[in-house]
Amino acid sequence: MNETVERTVGRRALAREKLWMGLSLREYLRGLATPFDIVAALILAVGLPVIAYRFAYGLGAATNLSQTNPWGLWIGLDVLSGVALAAGGYVLASTVYLFGLKQFYPVLRAAILTGFLGYFFVVVGLLVDLGRPWRIPYPVFYSYGVTSVMFLVAWHVFLYLTCQFLEFCPAVFEWLGWKNVRQWAVRMAIAATVFGVILSTLHQSALGALFLMAPTKLHPLWYTPFIPIYFFISSIIAGLTMVIVESALSHRVFQDQIDPQRHVNLDEITLGLGKAASVALFTYFFLRLLGIVDGGHWDLLDTPLGYWFLVELLGFVLLPCFLLAHGVRERNVRLVRGTALLTVIGIVINRLNVSLVAFNWNVADRYFPNWMEVVTSVTIITLGLITFRWIVNRMPVLREHPDYRGTHS
Numbered sequence: 001m002n003e004t005v006e007r008t009v010g011r012r013a014l015a016r017e018k019l020w021m022g023l024s025l026r027e028y029l030r031g032l033a034t035p036f037d038i039v040a041a042l043i044l045a046v047g048l049p050v051i052a053y054r055f056a057y058g059l060g061a062a063t064n065l066s067q068t069n070p071w072g073l074w075i076g077l078d079v080l081s082g083v084a085l086a087a088g089g090y091v092l093a094s095t096v097y098l099f100g101l102k103q104f105y106p107v108l109r110a111a112i113l114t115g116f117l118g119y120f121f122v123v124v125g126l127l128v129d130l131g132r133p134w135r136i137p138y139p140v141f142y143s144y145g146v147t148s149v150m151f152l153v154a155w156h157v158f159l160y161l162t163c164q165f166l167e168f169c170p171a172v173f174e175w176l177g178w179k180n181v182r183q184w185a186v187r188m189a190i191a192a193t194v195f196g197v198i199l200s201t202l203h204q205s206a207l208g209a210l211f212l213m214a215p216t217k218l219h220p221l222w223y224t225p226f227i228p229i230y231f232f233i234s235s236i237i238a239g240l241t242m243v244i245v246e247s248a249l250s251h252r253v254f255q256d257q258i259d260p261q262r263h264v265n266l267d268e269i270t271l272g273l274g275k276a277a278s279v280a281l282f283t284y285f286f287l288r289l290l291g292i293v294d295g296g297h298w299d300l301l302d303t304p305l306g307y308w309f310l311v312e313l314l315g316f317v318l319l320p321c322f323l324l325a326h327g328v329r330e331r332n333v334r335l336v337r338g339t340a341l342l343t344v345i346g347i348v349i350n351r352l353n354v355s356l357v358a359f360n361w362n363v364a365d366r367y368f369p370n371w372m373e374v375v376t377s378v379t380i381i382t383l384g385l386i387t388f389r390w391i392v393n394r395m396p397v398l399r400e401h402p403d404y405r406g407t408h409s
Contacts, residue, residue, distance in 0.1 A: 007281070011305055018394065033135075040385070041377055043378060044382065047375050047376060050376055050379070054376065055133075058131075059131055062376075063369070063373050064367060064369060064370045066317075066365060068172050068365045073356070073374065073377065075129060076355035076356045078128075078380055080207060080355055081347065081348045083118070084121055084231075084234060085347065086117075086239075086242075087115065087235040087242070088111040088114055089115020089239070090197050091196070091236055092239070092335040093167060093189075093193040096152065097190050103268070103269065107243055108270055110398060111239075111246070112167050112387065113168055114166060116407055117388055118260070119160065122172070124380055125377075130267075149213070156200075160404050163199065164196065166189070166192040167192050167193060170186050172180050172370030172395060175194050175396065183283065187357045201232060205226065205228035205231055208228040208231030208232070209228045210232055211227055211359075212225070212227065212228070214239060218358055219361045221309045222354050222358040224291035226287060231278060233283060234347055237277055237280045240273050240277040243273055245337065245344055247270070257393065257397055272329060274328045275324070275328045278328065281343070285317045316343065316349060319342075320343040323339040324343075326371040336342060
């Protein structure tokens with residue numbers, strides 16, 4: 001009897017420590033009355049019923065998709081943009097584990113977590129978008145269409161999601177206090193990183209390769225044989241700049257999670273990432289120019305879509321390239337962070353241009369998203385933010401676990 005009581009008390013204490021952060025359940029729930037929680041609750045109160053409506057009545061009732069426009073906002077924003085912005089995981093993991101630049105370790109776990117959650121909620125977005133979502137495991141376990149680009153993307157995302165989970169496992173096991181399993185997970189980190197970099201190189205470019213199959217549907221200024229390379233290089237840019245933005249926000253929002261005994265020079269890390277992003281943007285800009293030269297569609301620049309193409313290329317590629325270089329040279333951290341945000345927005349605009357604006361550009365039945373599509377995307381993003389906050393508040397992501405202090409550098 002006494003042993004049963006002790007086990008019950010022990011489980012309650014464990015739940016209180018691990019889940020409620022040392023608070024009672026009542027105190028924890030009372031602490032949720034913050035502006036973020038209130039806004040998130042309102043979004044979920046509208047968004048979750050909309051998602052349920054989509055599954056109950058189908059895509060036709062909840063979207064403006066059609067046979068002419070089978071891909072909409074969920075693919076352009078939730079999938080193509082989400083995969084690109086989640087690239088910080090493989091970019092930072094290769095920087096730290098493969099190239100040995102340990103000075104970037106303080107932002108590594110947050111980058112891996114952002115990447116893991118990004119890919120996870122990309123899958124959630126796919127579940128909402130697919131006409132038969134219950135068949136999403138088919139490419140992995142049942143139907144092997146090895147000649148299909150979609151088969152390639154499905155397998156790569158499945159495997160890379162697994163790799164990122166393995167890379168983040170040390171933080172999970174430190175939180176749970178599983179020291180022996182944690183040692184095994186640390187040994188697996190380098191192998192998972194190598195495999196993950198290979199997978200990322202392939203599936204980031206494969207997403208661009210999807211549009212090679214639609215040469216007559218994609219506007220000539222965006223269509224080029226180099227589009228798989230564009231998607232891969234821009235994912236590196238997205239990863240670098242997203243880490244800058246995410247680290248700045250995280251260190252501001254989660255100040256209580258920052259270890260005061262751990263001296264992290266976030267400004268130096270930001271400048272280093274900004275310098276790398278500037279070089280990548282410079283390369284990306286000239287490759288985009290090469291695409292224009294190869295296509296020979298100079299006359300299309302003097303059209304409405306041509307003007308928008310120039311806004312994307314000059315305003316969200318070339319301008320951030322120079323701003324980042326100037327910010328790094330002058331050690332203006334605020335300028336680097338602001339430009340990183342501008343670059344992230346530019347990556348999203350590029351993905352939306354390729355998948356929505358420039359796709360089916362010459363058809364009469366132009367696509368415009370239904371309000372329920374917008375609400376669904378906002379809901380999925382909100383769920384991602386809630387999950388990120390839940391994990392960071394509990395696990396050693398921005399701080400070091402006391403039992404492993406100094407073992408990561």
